[in-house]
Amino acid sequence: MRNLIFIPAIAMSYVFLSGWPEHMSSWMRSGIAAAIIGIALLLWRSTGDQKKGFFSSLRKPNLLDYLFAGITVLLLEFFFMTMFTYGPELGRDLSYRVEDWLREVKYGEVANEKEKQPPEHLRHGNDGNWLWNSHYQRQIPKRANHRPLNRPEVFITASSADQAQLMNRQQIYVRAFMLNHFDGDSWYLANPIKRVLDPSKDGFIRLKSRPPIQGFPVYYHTITHSYHDNGQNVLLGIHGARQVKQPYITRIAPDIYLLPPKKADQDGYDYEVASQPILLDQIISRGGRIIPGTPDEGLDAVYFDTLPDELLRAKMVAWLDDFAISEDNLAATLITIREALRERCEYSLKVENPENLSPLDNFLFGERKGYCEHFASATASLCRELGIPSRIAFGWAGGKYYEESNQFMFVSADAHAWTEIYLRDYGWVVFDTTAPDQNRRQIAGSGETPPPLTEPPLEETPEQQYTEYNQSPWFMLACIMGLGTFALSLLVFLKFRSIPPRTRSGGTGIASVEPDYMRLFRMACTRSGCPYPDHRTLRQQMIALEKRGILPIFSNVLLDYHNRVVYGDAERDSKAEKSLVRHIKLWQHQIKKAA
Incomplete structure (x- = not known):
């Protein structure tokens, strides 16, 4: 029955290691989990019949023993935390490399139809600001302190100078992917599909079946970007992509496509795309009528799903009631929402969330600070409360325009x-509520040329320099634990330095430090009622035990071995000493049982 102690201990440890509570660091949670298991072990031992059995101590523990135990626990915690943090990613990456080596696939060449089939799963990693995990999930962090770089990531080359000038007159949104299900903490891709699309005779793959909408320009451009080893090489393009020139692509959801593997002689991707982006402000400026889509038009119900948190929903609805909303004029309603969000919430790459609220609750009603992901999530949730189908898209906006080369460059900070x-x-229209000055277009100087994709990060602007560090209590506690570990290690090192070397007495055997079998024998003699004082020889102690009628059967073996090692030239035998320890423990147990 005492084994049942481990059931709640393991359950509690699993809860901490799985990520709860979120405000604690992973190191702190793993430390608490290790402490729970340690306490369970102590309780398990204390409930046994033999309290001094297998774990019985040969001597009273000293400070050095406790230091060793503490450092051992910290080292084990560090090992397992490192293994669980980096091990899965490294192992998965190694398996991909082995798989590619075994298959010997030449990228860009499709040997047969099987090679064109969609992947069984989506690989993922940590390189990028817009990646999702293997469950098609992207979590909005409760706390953040972003420091974006100016590393070139995407280049767009217009098909002509006229097209480049036309593109430069409005905001460009380069879409990578979108997500459609939101639970208040994370965005997901609901109902993913996998379907391979092949090109027509002209080499282009049609992404939109209906003809272009009159009055909105179609942009013909070439996309250039790096290849990601993690497998999330999605089709990029200006919002509203209609066609792309590729040997084939894999559709995993509406407006999300995976690119084929790159060719062996290429470092990245370079392909043609045609897009017709439509922004809400364009529709309003043209006086177009705005009518939201309905499920009857074939829209998935996920685009209308509201948040599962009823309390947060009630707060959002109450906030919407504070300002006038026109049911007959949807354009005015959307403009009101955008202006209200920009006035209410501050754009900031640093989010502290002191009350530990959900990301959306903290953004709207708590700290009221956040960046583009928070603005977009709040906007989509508010639109769904009004019955407007919505989703969130990820990519780049703003960029830098190079007029002489008809190019637009987008860096990590974009x-x-x-x-x-x-x-x-x-169809799907861009409705961006983030302040426009956060993704402002830059114009390159005369004679300035764009850097290559392999260029190191450019110098950051003053607005992107963040020198503040996370000063949360858990961060400070982690620092204290680190300093404590260093102090313990230094103390143990100094302790070892202070221990004098062992001296020999008599022959080459026993040292000034008494061996384990003798310490255990002294303890057993004390419990038998016949103490073994220091001034008495082992032979004299055997005589005293014989007079009391409790002489152990191994007495001659112990006496012979001890005399040969201490007074003779025999070397110590670890195997013989372990055998003596076992016999002494058995004798000690017999004495205790007889008493």
Whole structure:
């Protein structure tokens, strides 16, 4: 029955290691989990019949023993935490490399139809600001302190100078992927699919079946970007991509496509795309009628799903009631929402969330600070409360325009998230509520040329320099634990330095430090009622035990071995000493049982 102690201990440890509570660091949670298991072990031993059995001590523990135990626990915790943190990613990456080596696939060449089939799963890693995990999930962090770099990531080359000038007149949104299900903490891709799309005779793959909408320009451009070893090489393009020139692509959801493996002689991707982006402000400026889409038009119900947190929903609805909303004029309603969000919430790459609220609750009603992902999530949730189908898109916006080469460059700091709403007769439309100055277009100087993709990060602007560190209590506690570990290690090192070398007495055997079998024999003699004082020889102690009638059967073996090692030239035999220890423990147990 005492083994049942481990059931709640393991359950509690699993809860901590699985990520709860979220405000604690992973190291702190793993430390608490290790402490729970340690306490369970102590309780398990204390409930046994033999309290001094297998774990019985040969001597009273000293400070050095406790230091060794503490450092051992810290080292084991560090090992397992490191293994669980980095081991899965390293192992998965190694398996991919082995798989590619065994298959010997030449990228860009499709040997047969089987090679064109969609992947069984999506690989993922940590390189990028817009990646999702293997469960098609992207979590919005409760706390953040981003420091974006200026590393070139995407280049867009317009097909002509006229096209480049036309593109430069409005905000460009380069979409990578979108997510459609939101639970208040994370965005997911609901109902993913996998379907391979092949090109037509002209080499282009058609992504949109209906003809272009009149009055909105179509942009023909070439996309250039790096290849990601993690497998998340999605099709990029200006919002509203209609066609792409590729040997084949894999559709995993509406408007999300995976690119084929790159060719062996290429470092990245370079392909042609045609897009017709539509922004909400364009529709409003043209006086177009705005009507939200409905499920009757074939839209998935996931685009209308509201948050599962009823309390947060009630707060959002109450906030919407504070300002006028026109049911007959959807354009005015959306503009009101955008202005209210920009006035209410501050754009900031640093989010502290002191009350430990959900990301959306903290953004709207708590700290009221966040970046583009928070603005887009809040906008999509508010639109769904009004019955407007919405989703969130990830990619880049702003960029830098090089007029002489008709190119637009997007760096890591241009990574962006925005809301898309579905409107009748227009489809998915960009509705960005983040302040426009956060993704402002830059114009390159005369004679300036764009850097290559392999260029190191450019110098950061003052607005992107963040020198503040996370000063949360858990961060300070982690620092204290680190300093404590260093102090313990230094103390143990000094303790070892202070221990004098062993001296020999008599022959080459026993040292000034008494061996384990003798310490255990002294303890057993004391418990038998016949103490073994230091001034008495082992032979005299055997005589005293014989007079009391408790002489152990191994007495001659112990006496012979001890005399040969201490007074003779025999070397110590670890195997013989372990055998003596076992016999002494058995004798000690017999004495205790007889008493």
